[in-house]
Amino acid sequence: MNETVYGIISDVHEHPEFVPFAVHVLKQLGAQKLIVNGDIGGRYGSLRDSQDFTAQILAPLVESGLETFVQPGSHETLDVFEPVVNYFTERHPQLHSALEHPFSEQNGHDLIFLPGSDFTCGGQYLLCASSDKNELPSGKYAITIHNEFIPLKERKQIELLANLDKIAGVVYVINMSDLERLVKRPEQTLVVCHVPPKFGNTSVGIDMAHFGVTNETFDICVGVDLDGKKRYVIHKGPIEAFRAKCQKLGIQEIINRQVVYDGSIFPQREAESWIAYGAPITLKIENRGNVDLRRLYDELGIRKAVSGHFHESVHRAHDASCKQVPEGAFTQELFWNASYLDEMKVGLLKTRDANAAYRNILLREHLRFDSP
Numbered sequence: 313m314n315e316t317v318y319g320i321i322s323d324v325h326e327h328p329e330f331v332p333f334a335v336h337v338l339k340q341l342g343a344q345k346l347i348v349n350g351d352i353g354g355r356y357g358s359l360r361d362s363q364d365f366t367a368q369i370l371a372p373l374v375e376s377g378l379e380t381f382v383q384p385g386s387h388e389t390l391d392v393f394e395p396v397v398n399y400f401t402e403r404h405p406q407l408h409s410a411l412e413h414p415f416s417e418q419n420g421h422d423l424i425f426l427p428g429s430d431f432t433c434g435g436q437y438l439l440c441a442s443s444d445k446n447e448l449p450s451g452k453y454a455i456t457i458h459n460e461f462i463p464l465k466e467r468k469q470i471e472l473l474a475n476l477d478k479i480a481g482v483v484y485v486i487n488m489s490d491l492e493r494l495v496k497r498p499e500q501t502l503v504v505c506h507v508p509p510k511f512g513n514t515s516v517g518i519d520m521a522h523f524g525v526t527n528e529t530f531d532i533c534v535g536v537d538l539d540g541k542k543r544y545v546i547h548k549g550p551i552e553a554f555r556a557k558c559q560k561l562g563i564q565e566i567i568n569r570q571v572v573y574d575g576s577i578f579p580q581r582e583a584e585s586w587i588a589y590g591a592p593i594t595l596k597i598e599n600r601g602n603v604d605l606r607r608l609y610d611e612l613g614i615r616k617a618v619s620g621h622f623h624e625s626v627h628r629a630h631d632a633s634c635k636q637v638p639e640g641a642f643t644q645e646l647f648w649n650a651s652y653l654d655e656m657k658v659g660l661l662k663t664r665d666a667n668a669a670y671r672n673i674l675l676r677e678h679l680r681f682d683s684p
Contacts, residue, residue, distance in 0.1 A: 314420025319343030319378075320650040320659040322385065322506065322620035323351045324369055327654050330675070332372040334658050337678045339376060341660055341671075346378050349620050349651065350385020350427070350506030353392050355434055362389070366396045374404040383410030384437040385506035386429035386621065390452075390482060393437070410504075411484075415494045420665040424494050426505035428486040429621065430602050431577075438483045439507055441604035450487045455480045488605055491612060498613035499644070499666045508619035508649065509606035511599050513634040518649040519601030520625045524583020524593040526576045532586070533570075535563035542567075546590045580624070615645040616668050618661065626652040627659070627672040642667040 319338030324331065338346070353366035366388075373380045384393050397409050408416070410425035417423075428437035440448065453461040454470045457480050462470055464482070473479050495501055511517035530548040535558060537543050543563050547554040558566070578586065583593050600622065609617065615632060629637045631645035646668050650659035656675035661668060 314663075314665050316419045316421070316663045317342045317344045318661045318663070319346045320349060320618060320661060321346065321653055322349035322651040323623060323626075324653045325351060325354075325387070328352075328365055328368040330653050330656060331369050334653060334656075334675060335372050335376045335378075337673065337675055338658060338660065339378070340678075341673065343378065343660060346373055346376065346380040347504055347618070347661075348373065348380065348382040349504055349618060350383055350429070351387050351620065352382070353384075353396070354387035354389065355392075359391060362392045363396050366392055367399075370396065370400045370407070374400055374407050377406070379406045379408070381408050381410055381413075381416070381423070381425065381504070383425050383427040383504070383506070384429075384435065385427075386431060386433045387435045388437055389434070390436045390484060414490065418663070421500045421502055421663050422495075422497060424491065424501055424503050426486065426488060426491065426503060426507075426605075428484070429507050430605075431507075432483075433579075436481070436483045437486060439486050439488060439505075439602075441488055441602075441608075447489075448485050448487060450485055450490055452482065452484050454482050461485070488602075488608055491608055491614075495612045495614065498615070501614060501616065502661075502663060502668065503609070503614050503617040505605070505617060505619055506621050507605060508601040508621060508625075508647065509609050509617070510601035510603045511606070511630075511634055511647075513630075514597055514599055516628060516630050516634050516636050517599045517601070518619055518625050518628045518630065518647050519599045519622055520597065520628070521600040521622045522580040522595065522597055522624050523600070524578040524580065524587070524595050526572055526574055526578075527592040527594055529574045530572055530592060531569055532572060532591070533558075533566050534568040535561075536565045536567060537562045538564060544589050546586065548592065617647050618650050619647070620649060620651055622649065623652045623655070625649045626655065626657050629670055629672075637670075639671055640669055642669045646670065 352369045356362045356365045414425045428439035452464040508519040514520045533545040629648040658673045660671040
């Protein structure tokens with residue numbers, strides 16, 4: 313009988329200091345290997361501060377001595393994630409980047425990683441379907457202001473466009489059709505992807521999300537009043553009405569303005585904050601998993617996958633038809649939203665050949681005065 317126990321960590325947005333304790337608990341509970349499933353970095357002030365944030369997460373992972381797999385999610389940027397991960401992988405061979413090693417044959421099963429996200433929150437690792445962007449192969453691209461993707465190897469063309477101020481940014485595209493060449497034995501395959509596939513049940517689905525969507529285009533303006541305090545103004549309509557609103561609020565200067573277009577999406581907390589200022593945003597609850605990823609899983613026969621991303625659905629688990637799977641029960645079908653570390657929620661996954669069982673770990677239940 314081939315068994316492996318993985319500790320799962322993801323979605324560390326505010327509390328990298330939780331990672332050492334999470335690793336400590338997961339090892340105590342039997343984790344033999346670790347998987348870090350995205351959202352372990354982004355923009356946190358300066359480039360140095362942002363890199364330090366990700367390094368603070370990776371350091372206790374390599375200090376654990378456990379073989380560890382790490383991949384980006386929705387927030388990681390190219391100038392933060394790759395340099396920091398490369399620094400650690402060069403010095404600690406037990407740490408593996410999923411960007412470099414998306415496939416790993418394990419003890420009785422195959423571990424496959426699909427990095428990035430279809431909804432990037434400032435991140436630069438874009439997960440797309442084979443039908444998107446004219447079937448771009450995975451790799452790094454410059455994006456023009458007209459949303460055209462140019463491979464970074466086309467340096468002369470990019471330099472020319474950059475001189476004309478027509479380059480909007482750079483992304484690392486991960487084409488989810490890469491799964492087609494990586495999956496060799498679907499029954500023994502476990503896919504780890506930050507993004508979940510699409511399901512149709514908000515009550516139990518691992519892709520249920522609370523979010524806000526804008527009903528019309530508006531401006532978010534940051535101004536300074538007579539006392540030097542920042543004031544936020546939501547503006548829509550004629551400029552005369554905006555000026556009158558600023559005058560009524562005692563705003564002397566506008567220091568920032570951002571256009572928010574109709575149909576834009578905000579996380580729940582941010583949406584609620586802007587609604588309080590009068591923004592035309594409607595709160596919704598929907599299954600927001602990726603439709604193309606679900607189709608691909610079905611075509612390839614993938615029936616075991618670990619995700620994160622949607623914090624509201626953390627620690628939910630079910631089969632392909634959204635029938636809930638109980639903790640500790642070995643099954644051939646398991647879709648599981650495993651971790652949201654900022655809420656001190658992580659997970660343990662035990663594989664046994666073609667079967668898997670999960671355990672939701674609430675780190676608060678393991679707090680002790682003598683814990684590190």
